[in-house]
Amino acid sequence: MPEATFVVHLDDFQGFIVKARHPETLxxxxxxxxxxxxxxxxxxxxxxxxxxxxxxxxxIFSTPQYPGWMVCTLLGPEEDFDVIRGELSGSGRLILxxxxxxxxxxxxxxxxxxxxxxxxKSEEQILASIFxxxxxxxxxxxxxxxxxxxxxxxxxxxxxxxxxxxDLREAMAPLMNSGxxxxxxxxxxxETVFLVKDVFGYRAPPVESIQKAKQTHPNIEExxxxxxxxFFSPPPPNKGYNPTIxxxxxxxxxxxxxxxxxxxxxxSLNYMVLDTLRAEPLTVPDISEKTALPESLVMKVLWSLxxxxxxxxxxxxxxxxxxxxxxxESFVPEYxxxxxxxxxxxxxxxxxxxxxxxxxxxxxCGEVL
Amino acid sequence: MIRSVYVLGDQGNxxxxxxxxxxxxxxxxxxxxxxxxxxxxxxxxxxxxxxMNVAISRIFFAKRDSFTFHFVADKADDATQIxxxxxxxxxxxxxxxxxxALANQPLDGFDEKVDxxxxxMVKVAILxxxxxxxxxxxxxxxxETLPLVHDPTIGVSIKKLPEEVxxxxxxxxxxxxxxRFSILxxxxxxxxxxxxxxxxxxxxxVLRSKKLVxxxxxxxxxxxxxxxxxxxxxxxxxxxxxxxxxxGIPTYELVAxxxxxxxxxxxxxxxxxxxxxxxxxxx
Numbered sequence: 001m002p003e004a005t006f007v008v009h010l011d012d013f014q015g016f017i018v019k020a021r022h023p024e025t026l027x028x029x030x031x032x033x034x035x036x037x038x039x040x041x042x043x044x045x046x047x048x049x050x051x052x053x054x055x056x057x058x059x060i061f062s063t064p065q066y067p068g069w070m071v072c073t074l075l076g077p078e079e080d081f082d083v084i085r086g087e088l089s090g091s092g093r094l095i096l097x098x099x100x101x102x103x104x105x106x107x108x109x110x111x112x113x114x115x116x117x118x119x120x121k122s123e124e125q126i127l128a129s130i131f132x133x134x135x136x137x138x139x140x141x142x143x144x145x146x147x148x149x150x151x152x153x154x155x156x157x158x159x160x161x162x163x164x165x166x167d168l169r170e171a172m173a174p175l176m177n178s179g180x181x182x183x184x185x186x187x188x189x190x191e192t193v194f195l196v197k198d199v200f201g202y203r204a205p206p207v208e209s210i211q212k213a214k215q216t217h218p219n220i221e222e223x224x225x226x227x228x229x230x231f232f233s234p235p236p237p238n239k240g241y242n243p244t245i246x247x248x249x250x251x252x253x254x255x256x257x258x259x260x261x262x263x264x265x266x267x268s269l270n271y272m273v274l275d276t277l278r279a280e281p282l283t284v285p286d287i288s289e290k291t292a293l294p295e296s297l298v299m300k301v302l303w304s305l306x307x308x309x310x311x312x313x314x315x316x317x318x319x320x321x322x323x324x325x326x327x328x329e330s331f332v333p334e335y336x337x338x339x340x341x342x343x344x345x346x347x348x349x350x351x352x353x354x355x356x357x358x359x360x361x362x363x364x365c366g367e368v369l
Numbered sequence: 370m371i372r373s374v375y376v377l378g379d380q381g382n383x384x385x386x387x388x389x390x391x392x393x394x395x396x397x398x399x400x401x402x403x404x405x406x407x408x409x410x411x412x413x414x415x416x417x418x419x420x421m422n423v424a425i426s427r428i429f430f431a432k433r434d435s436f437t438f439h440f441v442a443d444k445a446d447d448a449t450q451i452x453x454x455x456x457x458x459x460x461x462x463x464x465x466x467x468x469x470a471l472a473n474q475p476l477d478g479f480d481e482k483v484d485x486x487x488x489x490m491v492k493v494a495i496l497x498x499x500x501x502x503x504x505x506x507x508x509x510x511x512x513e514t515l516p517l518v519h520d521p522t523i524g525v526s527i528k529k530l531p532e533e534v535x536x537x538x539x540x541x542x543x544x545x546x547x548x549r550f551s552i553l554x555x556x557x558x559x560x561x562x563x564x565x566x567x568x569x570x571x572x573x574x575v576l577r578s579k580k581l582v583x584x585x586x587x588x589x590x591x592x593x594x595x596x597x598x599x600x601x602x603x604x605x606x607x608x609x610x611x612x613x614x615x616x617g618i619p620t621y622e623l624v625a626x627x628x629x630x631x632x633x634x635x636x637x638x639x640x641x642x643x644x645x646x647x648x649x650x651x652x
Binding site: 009010012013014015016030031033034035037038041042068099100101102103104 | 370390391422424425444490492523524525526527540542545549550552553556559560
């Protein structure tokens with residue numbers, strides 16, 4: 001058990017502020033806080049590192065998502081950092097996510113003793129980041145049309161589209177991190193981008209949850225079906241939500257809604273609550289227990305999800321359920337096969353590039369299926 | 370401290386806004402304030418200032434006629450003091466600017482009034498390479514006895530000036546000059562209104578310090594940057610004029626170990642704050 005945990009924030013005007021500490025008796029000086037910040041600044045990505053500062057062994061967690069914030073854990077001399085690494089990262093992630101919502105309501109002692117954690121981003125959350133970066137979403141569209149493209153050509157295309165200086169690597173990062181595209185050097189200089197997976201963001205009907213409601217809350221089942229039915233297939237002339245309408249159709253809900261869904265899924269607290277409700281309708285205390293989030297925060301998240309038509313509340317039994325099930329899924333883009341064939345026959349790509357693309361698609365097939 | 374000031378009209382239209390600290394979530398905040406303004410139409414605040422906590426900030430709001438006033442402040446701020454300032458802002462606006470706003474006329478002079486009321490804290494960063502006398506300058510400004518032994522700063526040392534300047538508290542950020550801490554400089558000067566670049570007036574150090582001027586202009590383009598030609602008591606010191614020429618910023622002489630320079634330095638900072646405000650207005 002670590003000796004102490006504390007959260008430090010660097011305020012641009014007031015300097016270092018210890019926002020929370022456990023135990024309350026813990027004292028820290030300016031030099032220690034400075035050195036913690038210095039250690040943390042060396043890294044630009046989410047990181048958990050242990051540093052020896054003024055005779056103290058301190059594990060520092062930070063993430064670019066919350067710049068200037070650090071969750072620090074004072075380790076005892078016997079503590080094996082490698083053993084508790086995962087736990088400390090998860091707890092750091094959760095503490096910062098909660099702090100950013102409302103720093104005053106965070107009960108650090110409770111969080112530390114309960115061992116609550118926020119898991120690393122799920123595959124679905126990583127995919128969501130594509131639609132949150134406009135240039136990445138643009139690149140995806142281009143790759144869907146091209147299948148395979150030289151990086152240099154793609155870079156020129158992107159610059160023309162956004163009419164501004166844009167770093168292709170940065171725009172490509174969400175696509176590469178989620179495994180949607182692979183970038184490889186084929187031949188001596190030609191860096192080539194391959195589309196190996198495609199991605200689809202939509203709201204699915206909450207089938208699993210409705211079926212479970214039949215067993216656990218039969219009294220709401222009828223009303224629940226009615227709510228979901230109204231959203232997906234309301235009586236005419238209303239059209240309802242139909243994700244199968246092509247994206248270029250003005251009635252398509254996809255483009256407008258996709259970014260909203262992605263934002264909801266990318267937010268870890270929203271995602272935890274949403275994911276818990278996918279299985280069944282639950283009360284606030286149930287959600288709180290399953291997610292280890294405080295009830296006040298669960299309520300806040302539920303209200304925000306309610307306003308986005310993701311959850312619905314059944315007042316009479318005080319139960320919350322999914323109205324729609326936002327999903328971001330990847331699939332094998334079989335449609336690129338004719339594109340590859342055409343490009344080879346028109347000598348737009350070499351047989352070597354085409355072979356490599358097929359290899360990558362085959363490798364990926366196993367992962368996706 | 371008050372970080373932002375917003376005045377919105379009847380339709381949630383932005384009549385005036387000013388940020389004293391940059392925020393990453395400004396778009397969301399403005400959207401929130403517009404929604405709040407619409408909501409407040411349905412509520413009678415009885416001319417009082419209320420507040421609510423939003424994430425790590427506290428939003429104070431008041432309503433008069435068709436206008437809604439917002440301050441984004443810190444939770445740790447003294448609520449009574451902020452409410453008092455809100456009262457001053459509302460009174461001043463309703464007295465001198467409400468009619469102009471209703472007639473869609475520019476609110477000439479309101480910006481200065483807002484500064485007068487809302488600026489409670491000014492950040493002054495002291496930057497320079499190791500051993501040029503930054504911490505000594507800090508001690509001088511605070512009227513403190515100088516330490517006998519050189520103790521290099523770790524990271525940053527943050528201290529307040531004992532007196533207020535232009536009705537605001539001056540927070541001095543003395544940044545460590547050792548090169549290992551250079552990775553912190555860009556972060557630490559964020560939101561500074563004045564950056565003082567201290568040199569020891571040697572040619573080598575002044576030439577090196579040109580890099581700092583570039584860094585400051587890139588990171589905080591709105592800040593007023595001034596140079597200090599310290600150690601003017603040494604025979605090899607370049608003149609402040611020469612140092613200023615090389616750095617390309619207004620530069621002043623200093624002997625940080627001489628207490629008689631204190632008032633002069635505070636005047637320089639006061640002038641920099643005023644000039645900074647004037648430049649912001651002109652921009």
